[in-house]
Amino acid sequence: MLTRKTSDLIVVGAGVVGAACAYYAARAGLDVTVIDRGPVAGGTTGAGEGNLLVSDKEPGPELDLAFLSLKLWGELGDLLPHDMEYENKGGLVVASSPEGLRALGGFAAKQREAGVEAKEVPADRLHDLEPHLAPGLAGGYHYPQDSQVQPAVAAARLLRAADVRGRVHLRLGEEVTAVLTDADGGVRGVRTPTGEVHAPHVVNAAGTWGGDLARLAGADLPVLPRRGFVLVTEPLPRVVRHKVYAADYVADVASDSAALQTSGVVECTPAGPVLIGASRERVGYDRTLSVEVLSRLAAQAVQLFPVLSGVRAMRSYTGFRPYLPDHLPAIGPDPRVPGLLHACGHEGAGIGLAPGTGLLIASMVAGHELPVDASPFRPDRFPAAVHAAPGEEPPHGA
Structure with missing residues (x-):
């Protein structure tokens, strides 16, 4: 029998970016459902080195987000368990x-x-x-200023810390098969093999498979x-x-x-x-x-x-x-699909930029002041004609 549940926000992806989105959204008082077809950190996060870098970034929006994230990682390093292995080693x-x-x-x-x-x-x-x-x-x-964490543990610790007040509902091993929209084209939730999950906002934190999820919602994102x-x-x-x-x-x-x-x-x-x-x-x-x-x-x-x-x-x-073609992540609401937000496309910097990304997404949904200018990360900045090269489409079921 299909089940229906309601949250303020659905985050698709339980990697470190999705975990950060859930953490800061829960801190903002939102009820969050996190859905992933696999385990926590089962994708790019689990294959990362855990780098939190400014050394490889030229001045601009990515560096601004990195500064914010480094500050937040420092706070999280004091707050979360030591097995996260946060280390400001340079x-x-x-x-x-x-x-x-x-x-x-x-x-x-x-x-x-x-x-x-x-x-x-x-x-x-x-x-x-x-x-x-x-x-x-x-x-x-x-x-x-360069630092490091153990990324898979960091994602798990963020999700656990987010759920202190029971605001985060974790659904692992469930593939999102559809993004549900209403008659006006706005998001109303997602569908998985176990049923529908309802929320007025869906965050695409699917990492390398972010383009696939965007297409389910009727948007184009050339990840x-x-x-x-x-x-x-x-x-x-x-x-x-x-x-x-x-x-x-x-x-x-x-x-x-x-x-x-x-x-x-x-x-x-x-x-x-x-x-x-x-x-x-x-x-x-x-x-x-x-x-x-x-x-x-x-x-x-x-x-x-x-x-x-x-x-x-x-x-x-x-x-x-x-x-993504311009080496910047897609962060924020997609004007083509009301209620859909993206938090993906960070390339090799996702672990380092995760807290700043999560805080941006939570601030957008909660209507709070944004900590940095998010306009360079607009998800609709790419020409619609940009498509994946042969062999770069996600495999069936991804």
Whole structure:
């Protein structure tokens, strides 16, 4: 028998962005239903490294949202359990050549004007920050504001904290098969295999599958998957103190290329394993293990930290970053479908930007003042003609 239930807000997606939307909406006094076809953090969040970065962001709306989110992550780090592994450890970007260092310097100068702390580190002082770094690097920049969390645990802790007053109803293992609208085209809820769930607002926090959910509602959002691999080593002593990455990582993040790109990114976790990335490529939803990519990541990690050459890689995992053509997320109401809001398309920055996104969505629904200008994130900013490339449509049932 079909069931019907009423909430103020339905959030589709139980990753860290959806969890943040639920958390701040519940704090604003709203009753929230969170629906996901899988478990908490079963998509992109569970395949993330947990980066909370300003070091890779140029001045503009994404950096503004990152500043807000860093502040909120700091508050959450004090509030939520320590197993979330919130750590303000800072980042270190290194250059292998004088030309690369000059490019980093120009980027850092623009960032400093926008409020980012970026401190030049000459070559002979790099080992003060990272004793195991390879010799011969030209220098780098230290970003003390960069932080990290354990993303899957963070999502779970946000959902649990949101439900303190019984305002959040979690429905896992239920795929949204339809977005329900009324005669005027406005949202009135969603349908799952167990029945209809009613609410005047639906938030699309479906991550890489956000375009699929938008289409169910009759809207167009050109979210595409950008695949990445992460290598995980055996537990080690703290051989890497910061998030350390090569200068070309910033260019890879901003690139529109569908081709394979890899750049060395190395960081320790409080639990001991070292995480090694980062790769980007647009290959649709292909999860096939790529030995080529993993070999590149391992080689680039050893170039940065030769001490890792004898360390065992215990496993790897694959995820899909939700890519939008202008590298900005879609956050806010969709004027084409009244009652539909989007909170997706963050690419590789979703974990870092989750709290700011959640607070924006909650403020919009509750009618509160917005903490930052949300106009650059308008979901209807893309031409309707933008479509997924062959093979990049979500697989059936996604």
